[in-house]
Amino acid sequence: MLTSFKRIIIFGWKNFKRNPGSSSAAVFILVIVISMITGLYLLQRPVEYLVDTIEEKVDVSLYFKEDSTESEMLTLTEEVEKMPEVEDVTYVSKDDALSVFKERHEQDHLLMESLEELGINPFLASLSIKAINPEKYKDIIEFVEASEYNSLVEKVDYYKKEPILERLFSINDKVNRFGIGFSVILGIVAFLVAFNQIQISLKNAKEEISTMRLVGASNWFIKGPFIVQGVAIGTAAALISLFLFFGGLSIFNSQIEASIPGLDMLGFFSDHFLLILLIQLATGIGVGVSASLIAIRKYLKA
Amino acid sequence: MIKFQNLTKVYPPKCVALDNVSFCIKPNEFVCVVGRSGAGKTTLLKMLIAVEKPSSGRIIFGGKDVSSISSKDLPLLRREIGVVFQDYKLLQNKTVAENVAYVMEIMGKGEDEIRRSVPSILGIVGLEDKANNFPVQLSGGEQQRVAIARAIAHRPKVILADEPTGNLDPYNTKEIVRLLKKIHELGTTVILATHDKEVVNCLDERVVTLEEGKVIRDEEKGRFII
Numbered sequence: 001m002l003t004s005f006k007r008i009i010i011f012g013w014k015n016f017k018r019n020p021g022s023s024s025a026a027v028f029i030l031v032i033v034i035s036m037i038t039g040l041y042l043l044q045r046p047v048e049y050l051v052d053t054i055e056e057k058v059d060v061s062l063y064f065k066e067d068s069t070e071s072e073m074l075t076l077t078e079e080v081e082k083m084p085e086v087e088d089v090t091y092v093s094k095d096d097a098l099s100v101f102k103e104r105h106e107q108d109h110l111l112m113e114s115l116e117e118l119g120i121n122p123f124l125a126s127l128s129i130k131a132i133n134p135e136k137y138k139d140i141i142e143f144v145e146a147s148e149y150n151s152l153v154e155k156v157d158y159y160k161k162e163p164i165l166e167r168l169f170s171i172n173d174k175v176n177r178f179g180i181g182f183s184v185i186l187g188i189v190a191f192l193v194a195f196n197q198i199q200i201s202l203k204n205a206k207e208e209i210s211t212m213r214l215v216g217a218s219n220w221f222i223k224g225p226f227i228v229q230g231v232a233i234g235t236a237a238a239l240i241s242l243f244l245f246f247g248g249l250s251i252f253n254s255q256i257e258a259s260i261p262g263l264d265m266l267g268f269f270s271d272h273f274l275l276i277l278l279i280q281l282a283t284g285i286g287v288g289v290s291a292s293l294i295a296i297r298k299y300l301k302a
Numbered sequence: 303m304i305k306f307q308n309l310t311k312v313y314p315p316k317c318v319a320l321d322n323v324s325f326c327i328k329p330n331e332f333v334c335v336v337g338r339s340g341a342g343k344t345t346l347l348k349m350l351i352a353v354e355k356p357s358s359g360r361i362i363f364g365g366k367d368v369s370s371i372s373s374k375d376l377p378l379l380r381r382e383i384g385v386v387f388q389d390y391k392l393l394q395n396k397t398v399a400e401n402v403a404y405v406m407e408i409m410g411k412g413e414d415e416i417r418r419s420v421p422s423i424l425g426i427v428g429l430e431d432k433a434n435n436f437p438v439q440l441s442g443g444e445q446q447r448v449a450i451a452r453a454i455a456h457r458p459k460v461i462l463a464d465e466p467t468g469n470l471d472p473y474n475t476k477e478i479v480r481l482l483k484k485i486h487e488l489g490t491t492v493i494l495a496t497h498d499k500e501v502v503n504c505l506d507e508r509v510v511t512l513e514e515g516k517v518i519r520d521e522e523k524g525r526f527i528i
Contacts, residue, residue, distance in 0.1 A: 212408075
């Protein structure tokens with residue numbers, strides 16, 4: 001058994017080595033296929049990064065009425081803080097709002113003079129709310145509006161931000177759905193292209209398979225070397241793709257970071273190295289072996 | 303050892319390749335199956351290695367009915383028979399030595415035995431110096447000698463040779479006939495299908511003559527008469 005297994009591996013390896021033309025063509029096609037799938041996986045990162053960045057910048061503010069007391073406002077703050085959907089709540093008093101405004105616009109003399117002339121603090125105290133998930137803002141606002149504290153609230157800026165938030169959810173959803181759909185289509189196209197190439201490579205093997213059968217080789221002794229050949233083609237293609245991506249990202253990572261500040265693709269690649277290697281090997285070996293098996297199946301039946 | 307019993311093969315719709323053929327082959331016999339092209343010689347040999355199934359009748363080999371063999375037992379049957387084809391059917395991706403070793407390898411013979419046997423078998427067919435060549439680097443005669451070496455490598459009980467000299471010049475034809483005689487002398491049953499008169503007449507062995515799928519003559523020490 002072990003001897004047969006060893007022989008099957010040697011036969012497959014020799015087939016791979018002795019047909020450099022067809023092996024290289026199959027490896028080349030698989031490199032393209034693996035690169036497309038790896039590219040799709042890596043593309044997730046900038047999309048995720050952009051969505052996260054936008055999400056981080058989104059918050060909702062709730063403005064208190066002029067006559068609300070400090071203690072009432074702090075009670076509402078505590079109630080909102082208790083909600084599981086809420087990540088962070090910041091209470092901004094009237095005075096804090098005024099100082100923040102002054103700090104931000106101290107260079108704008110006209111604005112500062114107008115504020116002086118007004119003689120009062122025109123700002124309202126507010127609550128700045130950050131949700132764990134932007135989809136939860138609606139629930140948080142509905143909770144406040146339904147509560148006894150609704151009478152304290154002058155206005156909520158959620159309704160101004162709602163269309164933007166919904167657009168963000170829709171983009172995120174579309175990107176995810178497009179990614180899944182594109183992966184499925186790409187997977188099918190990849191398999192068909194690789195299958196076709198491997199089948200062309202095996203056309204010459206038709207005669208050999210028939211001879212092997214005539215001299216008494218069992219089906220596994222015939223199939224085995226083709227499986228090994230598929231593994232060799234898939235592994236070579238995966239390693240070449242890995243090298244190409246690592247090399248490409250090493251060269252272009254600084255340009256990517258310059259275009260999208262904070263996006264470190266090389267870091268992402270290194271952190272997910274094992275998973276990427278696994279995806280590439282699984283794609284290469286999976287397509288290589290299954291295409292070989294399907295292609296020789298009909299010769300074995302003949 | 304081999305019994306062809308009322309063997310008939312009809313290819314649809316009505317092409318009769320073999321018509322009620324019956325004869326026996328004893329162990330260690332040398333039998334020439336002769337006839338014109340299309341007489342049914344190749345069909346007969348193909349049935350013995352279960353490439354074709356008879357329309358009716360049976361083939362008994364070593365006590366087993368070949369015509370109803372299961373696909374699981376098929377490789378085992380074929381390992382008991384060495385076959386030499388007119389078009390050699392060598393494995394083009396393997397060297398001469400690897401072609402000869404192949405059947406021994408699929409039978410699970412040990413590395414040491416294979417390493418010892420292959421050079422001596424190549425010695426028998428005079429190709430020791432071509433062990434590392436690929437078939438494409440050999441002449442037709444040399445390729446046929448490799449095919450013979452492969453057929454005898456695992457010491458089968460029977461050698462089938464289907465028009466082994468069909469593609470060869472007279473010099474190589476003599477060489478192949480000499481090898482087949484030598485294999486027979488070493489104790490192997492040889493069945494030679496041919497339409498080469500010279501070959502049959504120089505062998506002076508049993509001759510079964512087929513015509514239009516029927517056995518019309520079966521003679522010990524026969525001659526090629528059609």
